[in-house]
Amino acid sequence: MASYVVNTKKQQQEMLKELNMETLDDLFIDVPESVKLRTLNIPEGKSELEVYNDMSEIAAKNVIFKHIFRGAGAYNHYIPSIVNTVVSKEEFLTSYTPYQPEIAQGILQSIFEYQTQMCQLTGLDVSNASVYDGAVAAAEAALMVQERRKSDIIVAGTVNPQVLAVIKTYCASRDVNLIVLNNNDYSIDLNDLENNLNDTVAGVVVQSPNYYGIIEDVKTISALTHSYGGKVIMHTNPIALALLKNAKELDADICTAEGQPLGMPLSFGGPYLGIMTCKKELMRKLPGRIVGQTVDTNNKRCFVLTLQAREQHIRREKASSNICSNQALCAMRASVYCAALGPGGLKQVAINSASNAHYLAEQLAAIDGFKLKTDKEFFNEFLMSCPVDNKELTELLAEKGILAGLPVENDILWCATEMNSKKEIDKLVETIKEVM
């Protein structure tokens, strides 16, 4: 780290003198006394060794599972070491979203490449520079499709509950009428969708693969929604896009995704990445920023912030979003991950995840009382009944160093990725038999 500048007490005094001030507190004279923190009780410094030992002791309380069979929104994928190497370069690691953009060509190029990859992956025309996480992306998309006479949002009951919760929060403050559909055998109830569609519906949010791992019939949902003039927001897993039909092929208008599977570690829930792409006609409503490629006065390739909703800066009363930033470092991880794997590698990850998940389902189904809740097609996770108390079973497996699927009501939502080998799956099945 070359850019850390220390200052001594003496230097501080010199700077204060220059400013005609006596103490550091004089700098904060505008802050009311009532909101100033006065009770910070920080003991004198410790040696590095002491701090290291203290922190290691605290960190050792975390349980990091070696065997993970849980997804439900965050997925355990292998991260090629080049991802960490590239993003750990100081120039990238410390780059915040560009606010004086054109002098920061490196970060602009990295965002441009990320956007290009996300457009290729989702099939849609335009990507923004990313938002904070998948749930935010879905909620922002719900606000994006609002029109003067269309403000209702329909959300499939099969979206991840956390994503739904964020959409609810966003809509609550915007006077948006939110309708959550019934499920039909763990996927969207098309009759319920049709019953709720009318010309005041701005958009339909559907997740595929959905929370239960099932691949939704997005094409039919798109056709139905479009016939009422509404927009389709497809929330997805970016890895699945390498194997399944993408948003363009399914005729969705906006595609949002939790970008974590693209090279981000699970990390106790974050920071993650919100992917957002859309058709060209919605480009001006896309929140955040969009980086474009152009040429400078010498006709050399360069990058610019080509479009950002100006409402967010100079016409805030008209803004449909207050996101002015992006998730630069995580977007870069996704970009390096995609570049390292290439389209073929990404597809292989998707195929291996799907195959392992299907093998896992088969093996579990061979145990008495474990049965798939539906026969519908799934990608890398699936819901299965559990003959014993599901929470008890997951606790017993945790003691054996295995993170089992997520207990959902009385069932368990299991997941596999390319990380779960046949051997590991066989071992899981053995262990389940053992603890039951």
Added chain:
Amino acid sequence: MFNYPKKLKYTETHEWVKKEGDIYVIGISDYAQDALGDIVFVNLPEVDDEVYVQESFGDVESVKAVSDLFSPVSGVVCQVNEDLFDDPSLLNQDSYRNWLIKVEGVNETDNFMDADEYREFCENQG
């Protein structure tokens, strides 16, 4: 240097109005399009939307700024110039031929200036 057609009425917010029977045709003035610079996006209401005197009914975005469009009349939009969505630069080419919206059922109008008054108003703008 700017064009101020005699047959039109104008507002202080640089919209022009032309009455055709019961319908009011609304656009932006030559002065306005020049002040904005290259226009890249036009956001207009839909047919059947209501507009109100001195209230925003849309906006125009140029490479320099986004500016609200203020309605010179109160009424109901009966036609929208959709050509502008495909090619917003039509406003730069001829902001009088390329109107924005047509309004019917007008029950209130702003205080309009005639061409000479508006020319003087523009010439006094910093």
